[in-house]
Amino acid sequence: MTTDDEHEPELTHEAAELVRPYVITNGRDLLDDDRFSLITLVTVAAEPPRTMPLDPEKLRLLELCSGGFLSIAEIAGHTRLPVGVVKILVSDLTQEGYLYSRAPIPSAQLVDRQILEEVLNGLQARFG
Secondary structure: OOOHHHHHHHHHHHHHHHHHHHHHOOOOOOOOOOOOOOOOEEEEOOOOOOOOOOOHHHHHHHHHHOOOOEEHHHHHHHHOOOHHHHHHHHHHHHHOOOEEEEOOOOOOOOOOHHHHHHHHHHHHHHHO
């Protein structure tokens, strides 16, 4: 027979998992705009402001992005935060001037097959 006390740690853990994102985002909902997709690239701004103290989660994002561009999906994976929470934090840090975001690099255009065949034929003629 089980008691309610045995289930309490499990319920406490579940409650913490639900409350934490709410606290991190100050209760805000997901963004309505499509400015940040999973593949939007983010990095630290060239001259970030040094005015306000930041939350630990925002500091972690800045630390992650200081090495170069990361996508929203990569940031969510590294921080183990839901994508919606990461989008809100990135939006805040971008508006405050700490982060710079840009659209992902578009896929390369397909090259004409005839040009590739001519290059291959030229290389084979030159090097056998």
